[in-house]
Amino acid sequence: MDIKTLHDADIIGISTAKTAFDTLATAFGQHIENWQHEVVDRLGHSEWTGTAAGHANTRITDLGTELQAAKQELGLVSRALQDAYDGFAAAQANLVSALDDAKTHKLTVADDGGITWDKDPNSPNFAGNDAENQAKQIQARITAALNEADHADQTINARLAHLATNASNGTGLDSATAKTDTDAANALLQAPAAGTDPNSVKAWWNSLTDDQQHRMILNHPEQIGNLDGIPAAARSEANKTNLKNLIQDRQRQLADLGPEPKQYLGYVKGEPVINPEYEKWKAKRDALQEKLDGFQSIQNRLDGKLDGGMGGPGSNPPLLLLGIGDQGQGRAIVSWGDPDKAKNISSLVPGLNSTMAGVGGGDAKTAKRIYDSAENSARANGDVPPSVASVFWLGYDAPQLDGPSVLTKDRAVEGGEAYNKFLAGLRATHEGAPAHMTAQGHSYGSLVVGQATQHPGGLAADDIVLVGSPGVGVDKASQLGVGADHVYVGTAKNDPVANAPSPGMLGGLGAAIYETFAHPDASWHGTDPASQTFGGQRFSVADGTVTDSHDNYFGKDDKGGDSLANIGKIVSGHGNTITREDPR
Structure with missing residues (x-):
């Protein structure tokens, strides 16, 4: 995967294919329903008996099972395509974001990923004294985006190849095969609930394949990142994705607040009359801004924008x-x-x-x-x-x-x-x-x-x-x-918090005297x-x-x-x- 291929990729085609398979699965399901009504039910209500009837009923029952398995497999193709779309869309968005930031910082990104910049302080295109640090961060982000796209590509190839093989050799008509494939797909969607015993969470995580773990991080970062029992590296990867989502969500909510209402409705006896709508608007704005500032400060730390890059890409530790x-x-x-x-x-x-x-x-x-x-x-x-x-x-x-x-x-x-x-x-x-x-x-x-x-x-x-x-x-x-x-x-002699009086000391002189002698070490x-x-x-x-x-x-x-x-x-x-x- 290279920069141009990922940047120019038309991933809408994957979504279109997914919709087509949804349509096919729906139509196939209708055919199964018709088969049930027109063949199975009619035969069941007939009076046909004998050896031939027995063989026919057995084959018809088996065929019904095969049709249901085939329907499950068709649905799994649709789910695989959706996961592929999500993976490519995330990788493409991360690449575009990195390239946009490179342009903002006056850095030039070559097709092979190399980054150059103008080092002349007198030039209008001078990238600044922090250009090298910015270039390292952006290059790391580009590499991560390309790796993500590669992983999505390899994953979709493997999943579709498996399902195509099942379809071509007939194993996809086997109910046990369809169940195994469905269970594997469902594992991508079912994370333990928050508060689950961490040892149980760890056992569940270990039961997933590498691909399933990766898909959980990609598709459910808010769950995986905050679930005790998930390994630290996986939590961090998920939380870094979720952090970006939280920042974007707060930015959107702030934009959706609309224009600031008038602060005052007028004056009465020279005193301003506060507009209640302004008060509501300001309370919402301040709460959203406080959260956004908090999220952004952590993102700045992870991006290496604070204290000379401490905590940014490549930091040790x-x-x-x-x-x-x-x-x-x-x-x-x-x-x-x-x-x-x-x-x-x-x-x-x-x-x-x-x-x-x-x-x-x-x-x-x-x-x-x-x-x-x-x-x-x-x-x-x-x-x-x-x-x-x-x-x-x-x-x-x-x-x-x-x-x-x-x-x-x-x-x-x-x-x-x-x-x-x-x-x-x-x-x-x-x-x-x-x-x-x-x-x-x-x-x-x-x-x-x-x-x-x-x-x-x-x-x-x-x-x-x-x-x-x-x-x-x-x-x-x-x-x-x-x-x-x-x-x-550790308690400092002059620490006002550690030396705060106990509640009893605040209950008047009598209570204070009693507390001093009865509970001299009370905090x-x-x-x-x-x-x-x-x-x-x-x-x-x-x-x-x-x-x-x-x-x-x-x-x-x-x-x-x-x-x-x-x-x-x-x-x-x-x-x-x-x-x-x-x-x-």
């Missing part, structure tokens, strides 16, 4: 997209490195004020800093080559400061269930010996982790890290299911994880200030002290080497 969706405030899960292959896996749950837009920006860098710290710790301890995957998991609606949600555990309960399933999925799909897995919770995210541990079977983690925690919903580290000596706590959501009563392993972090300490546990602006290095030691499986701090 690769950035995988393990989850994306528009439920609630939006869902996004990214991973530096492949968790199916890594020896050590970290999965961080963020807390207060986390948004989808942040995942593509600073949150992705947070996960990368954890990755780097864990790799450094692994090397320092003789683990060569180091093997790490660092996940940032925004799989729930994190509380925002526009309401009281941060004060309750409702979102943590819901998020904890999803997080529990996600880690179980990583366990199910991991290759080779079980990985060393660290569950991390920051701020309200630590409560999510705490709730995740309370599900039957516990949490698929070996170590737990809690930083800036307002409590995790339990009173003892030993209640988190990994052993108190594997629960690590907002249970016992203070940094306290001696809780029983975790407290590691050293910088004191920070009231304004910056809560955000500095992961090395932001180099203000976290030993915190990031300690987290890297824990993630790499060397928690026994942390710099310790006495519990309070």
